[in-house]
Every structure is written in structure tokens, then in C-alpha cells.
């Protein structure tokens with residue numbers, strides 16, 4: 001009854017917000033030059049949703065992820081996690097909160113301490129939870145099984161596993177803390193195609209089971225199409241276009257997004273995309289280009305969920 | 313695959329030889345006092361410069377002291393100095409190196425000091441320090457530890473910086489682990505290989521340099537037996553009584569060689585690139 005009322009009050013079909021990113025910037029200073037790695041990036045992630053960041057190498061995807069994890073501090077802007085600004089947390093508060101956001105790295109060979117057994121690697125993640133379970137080893141066995149590995153692997157070291165198996169261990173470790181958000185930074189790009197598909201399936205299965213959100217970072221559009229609910233297209237540190245998966249795939253507006261599709265021969269239907277969108281500019285895009293000349297950095301709405309940056 | 317196996321066998325051979333040679337020296341210095349009736353400090357002018365024979369197995373020196381028993385005690389002192397210097401500079405160097413890698417400001421201060429110390433050749437620094445502090449075992453240990461800690465600090469700093477940049481350390485940070493936890497469970501186990509190798513070399517170098525300091529008269533005080541001091545004493549009699557200089561000289565080479573072999577073998581075996589390949 002209560003639930004029904006709440007549903008009625010909450011006219012939004014969308015689940016509540018988990019992560020709000022507002023205009024974050026990050027520059028790196030290297031020898032007499034400043035690289036703007038992330039520039040005025042804003043986006044939201046809702047509970048249970050998968051938000052994908054796509055873009056070419058060096059466009060600032062990893063840097064964005066690292067700022068959300070507070071492995072890097074933002075220069076400007078704000079990151080709110082469940083309404084709390086994470087840059088306002090003290091070191092101690094941050095450490096207590098850290099288990100709520102986890103990461104799966106690209107390189108499964110570098111993301112597990114080579115001197116620890118799998119049981120220890122999982123145990124140290126399990127004890128980071130808000131409430132520790134009483135039987136840590138049993139919990140570790142359960143986690144391993146849920147990522148498709150047998151419990152006989154607990155006493156092995158990381159070097160005894162293949163890349164795909166290691167990535168499964170990394171996933172088990174990430175979910176061990178019961179996080180609300182998992183940042184997947186190109187989690188399958190180091191793996192061969194068959195293993196990629198298995199890992200992606202596993203990620204989806206676990207999301208259904210646990211209900212966490214993903215920030216899915218990738219430059220592989222076929223992977224993104226399989227995984228994402230919404231997509232932000234990044235170019236040169238900025239999000240140049242954002243929309244739901246279907247909006248971005250069926251109706252890409254920004255010229256960079258189209259370029260991205262065109263440069264992907266591996267994508268099934270790539271030809272269709274190219275034929276439909278690359279040659280002839282759609283009406284909106286022309287409008288955008290016209291507007292772009294007048295107001296640069298202007299957001300142009302295509303639909304309530306779909307916008308692009310008129311900045312060219 | 314075959315070459316890999318061969319390297320592995322060779323590596324083990326280095327380590328085994330090093331350990332075997334060291335064990336022999338150690339046994340020699342432990343059993344020696346039990347089988348020899350002589351006192352390392354007792355002079356016997358009547359017996360001076362006696363050649364090795366059935367009574368004095370390694371002969372006597374210019375004041376008639378038994379060379380065998382003095383070598384035995386010299387080995388003990390050398391090994392003690394080597395172990396203590398390796399431990400002190402190993403521990404201080406590790407603390408300095410890890411904190412330098414962790415905290416940028418500390419890093420600037422520590423690395424300035426380290427660079428400053430390393431600007432001098434180690435032996436000259438040790439001589440100057442021993443000169444300032446005065447002779448004696450404790451001061452030699454201090455002088456040698458100060459001379460060797462920078463090298464270890466630098467090795468540890470670089471290795472720690474490398475480990476800190478890895479994703480597995482970030483994964484621990486993301487779990488909310490404390491710096492202490494990360495240092496003890498992540499950094500130290502992963503820098504152990506270069507650290508152990510460097511400590512082994514420090515052990516060898518400390519023994520060699522103790523000999524040099526004693527040889528130069530700023531080391532172990534007369535009449536306490538030390539290998540370097542004996543070599544120093546013996547050089548005036550090199551043509552008439554070569555045994556005075558030969559036996560302690562041989563023992564120094566023996567110890568340094570065995571530690572070097574051990575260090576090389578450990579480096580080969582613990583090299584993370586080779587471990588990963590396996």
C-alpha cells in the first residue's frame with residue numbers, strides 16, 4: 001500500500017539518482033604545457049542503471065572515473081554521490097565510504113596483488129563492507145562461485161590464472177564490498193572475443209542480482225551497445241553528446257559521434273549507420289551547426305534525454 | 313623453455329654456492345675456538361714469525377700471536393659488523409625510501425640528503441666518518457650504516473614508486489585500506505626482491521669496507537683481531553712471512569665472493585619479470 005502511494009507520488013519513471021557530476025574539470029601540468037584532460041563534464045547516473053562513456057583514447061574517460069573514485073581530486077566542479085559531495089569528505093570519512101564505489105580495471109594482470117592468495121584478496125574486500133559477514137571464507141567461496149570459479153581456486157595466487165579468470169576474480173572482489181556503483185574501465189578490452197562476451201554476460205547477470213549501477217568506460221561501440229542504458233560521448237575532455245542508447249545509436253547527432261560510428265567496421269550494422277547518417281546531415285544537426293557559430297558551448301536538446309554540444 | 317630451465321638451474325647454483333661458502337666460513341669460525349688452544353691476544357715474542365705448521369696452523373705474526381685463532385675472531389667481528397650494518401641501513405633505508413615515495417615533501421628532503429651522501433664515494437665517506445667518530449666497532453657500524461643507507465633508500469624509493477603506480481594498489485585504496493595496511497601488505501611484499509638483493513650486497517660491502525677501514529687504522533682498534541687490521545699488519549712482512557697477510561686476505565675474499573654470488577642468485581631468482589614469465 002505504502003509502496004503504491006510512493007509510486008504514485010513519484011511520477012518520474014526513473015529510479016532515484018545515485019551519482020551527480022556537475023561541471024568537473026581536471027588539468028594535468030606537464031613540462032611547460034597544460035593538458036585539459038576533463039573539461040566541464042556533467043552527467044548523472046541513476047540507481048541500477050548503466051551509463052557508458054565512449055570516446056577515443058586520451059579523451060579523458062579514465063580521468064573522469066578516477067575523480068569519481070577520488071583517486072584524483074577535481075580542479076573545479078562537484079561530484080555528488082547519494083547527494084553527498086565526495087570532495088567534502090575527510091580522509092577518514094572517505095575511507096569509510098569507499099566500499100560503495102568499486103572499480104574493475106582494464107588490465108587484469110596488473111590489478112591483483114601478486115603476493116596475495118585469492119582467499120586473501122577476497123577477504124580484504126569482504127571486510128571492507130559496512131557489515132562484515134561472520135564466515136569470511138564461506139563468503140569468499142560464494143563470491144567465487146557467483147563469478148563462475150570453483151572454490152578450489154581460493155588458495156592459488158593470481159599468476160596461476162588466465163586473463164579472463166583474473167578478470168572474474170577482479171569482479172568478485174568488486175562486488176564483495178556490496179557497492180552501489182562499479183566503474184568498469186574498459187573491463188574487456190584486454191580479453192579475446194569469446195571471453196569478452198562471457199565477462200559482459202557475467203556483469204549483466206550480477207547487475208540484475210545485486211542492483212548496482214555501472215559506469216561503463218569503453219571505446220568499443222559494440223560492447224557499449226550491449227551493456228549501456230545511456231551513453232555519453234566524450235571528445236577532447238568534453239561530453240559532446242548524451243542520450244539513451246537507442247537515441248545515440250539510431251540518431252547520432254554530433255559529427256564526432258558519427259565519426260566514431262564510421263570508424264568502426266567491426267560494428268554490425270555499421271554500414272547502415274553510415275548510410276543513414278554520415279552523408280546527409282539531418283535537420284537538427286544543421287540547426288546545431290548554425291547555432292554553434294553563434295553560441296559555442298551551448299547545449300542543444302534533441303529530446304529531454306538527448307543533447308549535444310554545439311561547439312564546432 | 314629449455315633455456316629458461318637452464319637459467320633457473322644456474323640461478324639456484326649461484327644461491328646454493330653462496331650459501332655453501334658462507335656456511336663453511338660460519339662453521340669455521342664456530343668450531344675454530346673449540347679446537348685451538350691459543351688466545352687471540354696473547355703475544356709470544358719468542359715464537360714471532362713462525363711459519364704454518366702443526367702447532368700454529370696458520371703461523372704466527374710479528375709479535376708471536378697465533379694467526380689461526382686471530383682469523384677466527386676476525387671472521388666473527390666481520391660477520392657481526394656485516395649483519396648489523398646490513399640490518400641498520402636496511403631498516404632505515406626502507407623507512408626513508410617508503411616515506412619518500414609516499415610523501416612528496418618528505419621525498420624532497422630525504423632525497424636531498426641521500427644525494428648529498430651519495431655524492432661522496434662510499435669508502436671515502438666511511439673513512440671521514442670513522443675519522444670524526446673515532447675508531448672502535450660501534451663507530452665503524454655507525455659510519456658504515458650512514459654510508460650504505462642512501463643506496464638502500466634510493467632502491468626502496470624507486471621500487472615503492474613503481475608499486476604505488478600499479479592498479480592493485482589503487483584497488484586497495486578503493487577498498488578504503490589505510491596507508492599502514494597498504495605499506496605492510498602491498499608495498500613491502502612487492503619490493504622485497506630488490507630490497508633483499510641490495511641488503512645482501514650491503515652485507516658484502518660492509519665487510520669489505522670494515523677491512524679497509526681497519527687496514528687504514530680507523531677501524532677496529534689494536535689489538536682486537538680484525539681481518540682488515542691483520543692484512544694491514546702483515547703487509548710489512550709480505551716477503552718474509554706471507555702467511556700473516558694471506559690467510560685473512562683469503563677469508564675476506566671468500567666471504568665477499570660468497571655474498572656476491574648469493575646476491576646475484578637472489579636477484580636472478582626474484583626478478584619479477586622472470587617470475588611473471590613462469
Ligand SMILES: Nc1ncnc2c1ncn2[C@@H]1O[C@H](COP(=O)(O)OP(=O)(O)OP(=O)(O)O)[C@@H](O)[C@H]1O
Nearest residue numbers: 028030035037056057058059060061062063064219
Ligand atoms: N597523471 C597524469 N599526468 C599527466 N597527464 C595525464 C595523467 N593522466 C592522464 N593524463 C592525460 O590526460 C588525458 C586523458 O587521459 P585518460 O587516461 O583519462 O584518457 P582515456 O580516455 O582513459 O584514454 P584511453 O582510452 O587510452 O584509456 C590524456 O591526454 C593523458 O595523457
Ligand SMILES: [Mg+2]
Nearest residue numbers: 061062063185
Ligand atoms: Mg583509460
